Amino acid sequence: MQVSFNIPGPLRGFTANxxxxxxxxxxxADLLSALLDLFRACPGLRDRILTESGELRHHVNIFVxxxxxxxxxxxxxxxPVGAEVSIVPAISGG
Amino acid sequence: MAATMIGQTLDHYRIVSQLGxxxxxxxxxxxxxxxxxxxxxxxxxxxTVDRVGRGHLLREAQTASSxxxxxxxTIHQVGQxxxxxxxxxxxxxxxxxxxxxxxxxxxxxxxxxxGTQIADALAxxxxxxxVHRDLKGSNVMVTAEGRVKVLDFGLATRLEREEISELxxxxxxxxxxxxxxxxxxxxxxxxGQKGDHLSDLWALGVLLYEAAAGKLPFRxxxxxxxxxxxxxxxxxxxPAAVPYGLAAVIQRCLMKERVERYQQASEVxxxxxxxxxxxxxxxxxSEETRGPRTLVLRGMQHLTVKNGxxxxxxxxxxxxxxxxxxxxxxxxxxxxxxxxxxxxxxxxYDGRNGRHRLWVSTNSLMWGTFLRSSDDFGRSWTNPxxxxxxxPAESGASLRNIWQICLGRNDEPQTLYCGVEPAAxxxxxxxxxxxxxxxxxxxxxxxxxxxxSNGGLFLHTIVPDPGAKERMYVAVSAGGVYRTEDSGSTxxxxxxxxxxxxxxEKYPEFGQCVHKIVLHESRPERLFLQNHWGxxxxxxxxxxxxxxxxxxxSDFGFTMVMHPYDPDCVYILPVESDEFxxxxxxxxxxxxxxxxxxSWDSLERGLPQKxxxxxxxRDAMSSDSLHQVGIYFGTRSGKLYASRxxxxxxxxxxxxxxxxxxxxxxxxxxxxxxxxxxxxxAKPAAVRKTLAAKSVxxxxxx
Numbered sequence: 001m002q003v004s005f006n007i008p009g010p011l012r013g014f015t016a017n018x019x020x021x022x023x024x025x026x027x028x029a030d031l032l033s034a035l036l037d038l039f040r041a042c043p044g045l046r047d048r049i050l051t052e053s054g055e056l057r058h059h060v061n062i063f064v065x066x067x068x069x070x071x072x073x074x075x076x077x078x079x080p081v082g083a084e085v086s087i088v089p090a091i092s093g094g
Numbered sequence: 095m096a097a098t099m100i101g102q103t104l105d106h107y108r109i110v111s112q113l114g115x116x117x118x119x120x121x122x123x124x125x126x127x128x129x130x131x132x133x134x135x136x137x138x139x140x141x142t143v144d145r146v147g148r149g150h151l152l153r154e155a156q157t158a159s160s161x162x163x164x165x166x167x168t169i170h171q172v173g174q175x176x177x178x179x180x181x182x183x184x185x186x187x188x189x190x191x192x193x194x195x196x197x198x199x200x201x202x203x204x205x206x207x208x209g210t211q212i213a214d215a216l217a218x219x220x221x222x223x224x225v226h227r228d229l230k231g232s233n234v235m236v237t238a239e240g241r242v243k244v245l246d247f248g249l250a251t252r253l254e255r256e257e258i259s260e261l262x263x264x265x266x267x268x269x270x271x272x273x274x275x276x277x278x279x280x281x282x283x284x285x286g287q288k289g290d291h292l293s294d295l296w297a298l299g300v301l302l303y304e305a306a307a308g309k310l311p312f313r314x315x316x317x318x319x320x321x322x323x324x325x326x327x328x329x330x331x332x333p334a335a336v337p338y339g340l341a342a343v344i345q346r347c348l349m350k351e352r353v354e355r356y357q358q359a360s361e362v363x364x365x366x367x368x369x370x371x372x373x374x375x376x377x378x379x380s381e382e383t384r385g386p387r388t389l390v391l392r393g394m395q396h397l398t399v400k401n402g403x404x405x406x407x408x409x410x411x412x413x414x415x416x417x418x419x420x421x422x423x424x425x426x427x428x429x430x431x432x433x434x435x436x437x438x439x440x441x442x443y444d445g446r447n448g449r450h451r452l453w454v455s456t457n458s459l460m461w462g463t464f465l466r467s468s469d470d471f472g473r474s475w476t477n478p479x480x481x482x483x484x485x486p487a488e489s490g491a492s493l494r495n496i497w498q499i500c501l502g503r504n505d506e507p508q509t510l511y512c513g514v515e516p517a518a519x520x521x522x523x524x525x526x527x528x529x530x531x532x533x534x535x536x537x538x539x540x541x542x543x544x545x546x547s548n549g550g551l552f553l554h555t556i557v558p559d560p561g562a563k564e565r566m567y568v569a570v571s572a573g574g575v576y577r578t579e580d581s582g583s584t585x586x587x588x589x590x591x592x593x594x595x596x597x598x599e600k601y602p603e604f605g606q607c608v609h610k611i612v613l614h615e616s617r618p619e620r621l622f623l624q625n626h627w628g629x630x631x632x633x634x635x636x637x638x639x640x641x642x643x644x645x646x647x648s649d650f651g652f653t654m655v656m657h658p659y660d661p662d663c664v665y666i667l668p669v670e671s672d673e674f675x676x677x678x679x680x681x682x683x684x685x686x687x688x689x690x691x692x693s694w695d696s697l698e699r700g701l702p703q704k705x706x707x708x709x710x711x712r713d714a715m716s717s718d719s720l721h722q723v724g725i726y727f728g729t730r731s732g733k734l735y736a737s738r739x740x741x742x743x744x745x746x747x748x749x750x751x752x753x754x755x756x757x758x759x760x761x762x763x764x765x766x767x768x769x770x771x772x773x774x775x776a777k778p779a780a781v782r783k784t785l786a787a788k789s790v791x792x793x794x795x796x
Contacts, residue, residue, distance in 0.1 A: 051492035
């Protein structure tokens with residue numbers, strides 16, 4: 001199945017400046033396995049999205065379709081066929 | 095073979111068309127099916143692979159793929175499918191420099207514009223130990239926007255001795271596959287030595303000559319004639335239209351004796367930039383009464399740094415700035431912000447071993463903390479794909495910030511340390527390529543009882559003992575001072591006599607909120623310490639501490655700086671209290687002791703003494719190593735002050751920056767220029783002389 005990742009501006013240096021990356025994944029893949037495939041295709045994204053202990057960075061949100069995965073099982077959130085996954089920096093500053 | 099490849103797929107690359115063919119193989123235009131982009135794919139000829147060896151080729155290409163620079167063609171991937179060995183690169187739409195010159199004829203503009211960019215690319219690669227070995231007109235592409243891209247870094251294979259003698263003794267006309275390479279070869283390469291960065295500079299000289307004169311400097315009808323010209327003949331004089339300065343640069347690149355050439359690509363770049371007349375300097379005439387002359391370079395222009403210049407690295411909570419002055423320190427150029435929007439809590443300049451490397455820790459609220467470096471004074475920075483400083487997975491910890499970058503001792507030029515949050519020490523023994531957690535300190539039984547301070551729980555101060563390799567001090571907020579006597583195998587709390595105000599027990603074994611420790615290399619047993627309330631000195635390597643806060647308006651403060659030559663002289667900047675973290679009564683004053691804490695005097699000439707409620711943070715003050723010594727500090731309100739007379743008088747050199755958290759000063763020493771003097775206990779002869787001359791002058795004035 002195909003999954004499309006929306007890549008925020010600050011990370012496009014690792015995706016050849018593309019705002020979306022499409023990957024072909026195994027049917028029934030969850031968010032984590034999709035992310036691992038994304039990190040293989042675009043090295044450099046991993047350490048900017050996850051901490052070294054494998055957690056989603058505090059000020060990064062991931063949405064599957066329009067739902068923040070923090071409310072749907074985090075990295076184990078299942079992905080529907082043709083899912084659109086958005087990586088979005090949180091509202092924060094200082 | 096070429097025709098059969100079109101339409102085929104290697105890994106996830108679909109071959110679209112052939113772009114060219116060279117000695118090493120065929121280059122195709124290909125489509126990256128995953129990232130949906132066009133790339134250049136070089137399929138190496140089996141002969142090349144066999145001759146050089148797969149392992150070697152793979153290593154070279156992988157090393158070259160670490161280069162990230164606007165003037166270097168990026169290598170995306172090195173791969174192998176079956177017997178096919180291939181390299182995937184950035185696709186560059188443009189023309190080779192050779193084609194361009196053929197079409198337009200020689201041009202001085204071409205030389206300065208493109209030469210600077212090629213020299214910049216070489217400086218970047220050489221700084222990372224990568225030499226090109228086959229720089230020539232056909233390996234330099236120029237895009238439609240006029241940007242140079244150097245191709246095939248690190249992919250050129252070393253020619254074997256037999257091939258070179260075959261080539262140089264050949265009386266046949268030049269038809270071999272090496273026809274494009276021979277005229278760029280340095281004399282030492284023709285003699286069979288391995289090409290190095292100086293042979294790259296020779297090739298750059300040939301390129302510049304060709305661009306300026308419209309023909310190659312060493313010509314001939316056969317390989318023998320060309321190589322004899324390279325080995326024995328001076329290059330023919332350049333046309334009269336070539337300006338003298340440019341001719342001199344080219345001539346110096348083409349010195350047959352290696353020691354007579356430029357020794358670094360950055361020198362060639364600097365020389366070419368000077369010729370362009372585009373050196374970034376303050377445009378205001380120098381007049382003492384007009385206050386600081388500072389030019390903020392907008393639109394991310396960069397500094398051009400020369401031997402003897404003073405460089406200030408300024409980290410703020412929203413980006414990094416670089417300032418430069420000649421050694422008179424009257425005019426400053428400012429470049430930045432670099433990494434705008436990111437917190438820059440630690441910076442360092444590493445001039446050991448002939449390097450000119452800037453280190454910076456970048457902290458993005460969203461995307462994490464990375465250690466990055468620049469070998470060309472900020473023109474280009476590394477951007478590691480993976481974080482090099484990371485906690486081991488089983489620790490469950492994750493890096494929040496890097497608070498300190500500390501160089502190892504001078505005789506350990508590959509050693510670096512970082513102090514981080516959560517409180518831990520990391521160490522690199524390979525010049526910052528790879529890092530490991532200092533395990534014994536991380537596993538210290540005290541660690542679970544350390545308490546976070548206002549800024550978090552972090553290790554911010556690292557002081558290697560300059561005289562004893564096995565000894566080092568670190569400071570943790572709030573854990574206190576820890577010392578190792580066995581190169582980090584064990585660590586002991588060393589806080590006896592340091593008072594704590596925020597615990598019921600006033601003198602505990604550990605838990606102090608230490609803000610800074612300094613020592614002088616000539617008196618390594620004596621430490622000075624600025625505490626969260628309290629100024630202290632230890633005369634016994636931290637075993638015990640005495641209060642030395644006599645005559646300061648407040649013993650609260652963050653920063654502390656050691657005088658580089660006087661072991662009894664320390665600078666601090668007191669703030670009122672932990673609640674009101676501003677300078678007392680609105681007076682901005684530096685305090686200095688010249689008798690190891692026996693007394694302190696106030697240094698305020700040129701600093702605002704009314705309504706100046708400023709804060710200077712723990713790493714925001716620094717000294718240079720000139721005579722007289724320069725002292726610099728930055729405030730939380732974004733003002734940067736400098737003194738070029740050891741603190742007697744001050745000037746604001748820039749204002750309006752974001753909150754300044756880090757200031758580091760360095761005097762840049764390039765090439766044959768003498769390295770910083772090793773410390774001698776007596777005042778250096780030069781200083782004595784200056785002081786003597788001054789006292790004579792003073793007497794005369796009287």
